[in-house]
Amino acid sequence: MNIGxxxxxxxxxxxxxxxxxRGHTIVAKVDVNTTDVxxxxxxxxxxxxxxxxxxxxxTSCFEHGVPIISGTTGWLSDYDKAVSFCNEKNGAFIYASxxxxxxxxxxxxxxxxxxxxxGLNQYGVTMEEIHHTQxxxxxxxxxxTLAEDIIENTDYVAWxxxxxxxxxxxxxxxxxxxxxxxxxxxxxxxxxxxxxxxTAHNREGFALxxxxxxxxxxxxxxxxxxxxxxxxx
Numbered sequence: 673m674n675i676g677x678x679x680x681x682x683x684x685x686x687x688x689x690x691x692x693x694r695g696h697t698i699v700a701k702v703d704v705n706t707t708d709v710x711x712x713x714x715x716x717x718x719x720x721x722x723x724x725x726x727x728x729x730x731t732s733c734f735e736h737g738v739p740i741i742s743g744t745t746g747w748l749s750d751y752d753k754a755v756s757f758c759n760e761k762n763g764a765f766i767y768a769s770x771x772x773x774x775x776x777x778x779x780x781x782x783x784x785x786x787x788x789x790x791g792l793n794q795y796g797v798t799m800e801e802i803h804h805t806q807x808x809x810x811x812x813x814x815x816x817t818l819a820e821d822i823i824e825n826t827d828y829v830a831w832x833x834x835x836x837x838x839x840x841x842x843x844x845x846x847x848x849x850x851x852x853x854x855x856x857x858x859x860x861x862x863x864x865x866x867x868x869x870x871t872a873h874n875r876e877g878f879a880l881x882x883x884x885x886x887x888x889x890x891x892x893x894x895x896x897x898x899x900x901x902x903x904x905x
Contacts (some may be wrong), residue, residue, distance in 0.1 A: 673890060675883075676700035676714040676738065678729040679721035683743070686879040687718055694883060702729070711736035716886045723747040723809075730754050730765065739764035739889045743771050743882055745813030755895050764889050768898045769813030770853075771881030776898045778870040782818050782857060785868060786825035795859040795866070796838070797822060799831075802846045802854040810845035814855055819843060822857075852878075 673696045677684050680703045688698050699713050704722070709732070716739045719729050723746030733740040734757055742765075751767065758765045770776070789795055801815040811819075811833070819831035819841050828839050835842040852872040859866040872878070881898070888901045899905050 673697070673887065674699045674713050674715045675886060676702065676709075676711070676717040676733075678702045678717055678719040678725075678740075679744070681720070683720040683875060683879060686875050687720065687882055690876070690879045690883050691886075694887075696883070711738055714738045716740065716890050718742075718882055718886050719744055720882070727754060731757050734758050734761040734763035734765070737761075737763070739886075739892065741766040741768070741771075741882060741885045741889060743768055743878070745769055746809050758895055762893050764892050764894060764896075766885050766889055766896045766898070766901070768881075768885070769817045770878065771885055771898065772872065772877040773881050773884070773902065774877055775814060775853075775855075775870055775872075776881070776902055776904070778855070778868070779817060779821060779898075780904055781868060783821045783825055785857075785859075785866075786822045789859055789866075790826040792859075792861075795861045797826075797828070798835075798842050798844070798858050798860065800844045800846070800854075800856045800858075802848055802851050804850045804852065805847045807847060810847070811843045812845070812853065812855075814853065815843050815845070818855060818857060 675691055675696050675698055680701045702709050717733045719742040721744050726744040726747040727750045730740055801812045828841050831841040831843055852875055854871045856869040885901050
């Protein structure tokens, strides 16, 4: 499979390494200084770029009939426009705040636990996420997804960096060293605590999931998620 990489930082290089190990070919490496992109011969594109360039990268792939998956966060105010344009162009698109296979299992566990806890008002929920010091957005896209899944399955109405009221999920964001990503969700009461946690040991899991998603989406059209890739629906 011929893959175009949009964004060639640490994640882009890790994706390249794993893609090559799985027998694929990298036909384009698009970064901030790239002025001309050759879409010919791209079977699929993988976008781990920047919030400022993600929407352009994604819609350009739709224009050229190239399926694209994106793990870039911070651009989601334009997500609905991207979905609409994808459908208009009969394109193929997956966005995920986190492509790690383990994290996507964690998403499912979080949703299931939230449903169980929804009727137990004696517990209050809090969240903590820890990432490396070079991560610019806070809270992380993964933490936001986790919070939104809790809101969908309970009577919590919002998340925030502070506990505004009883129906707000407080998210604590920490930036430490080279931590790839740790997310902890705690339900606390006067008598006990319940906690689930995902700890990434390196970026390889994120990159592997992105390549697997790219392999899955080739030849398809529509807007999908990692639930489709992992058959979790």
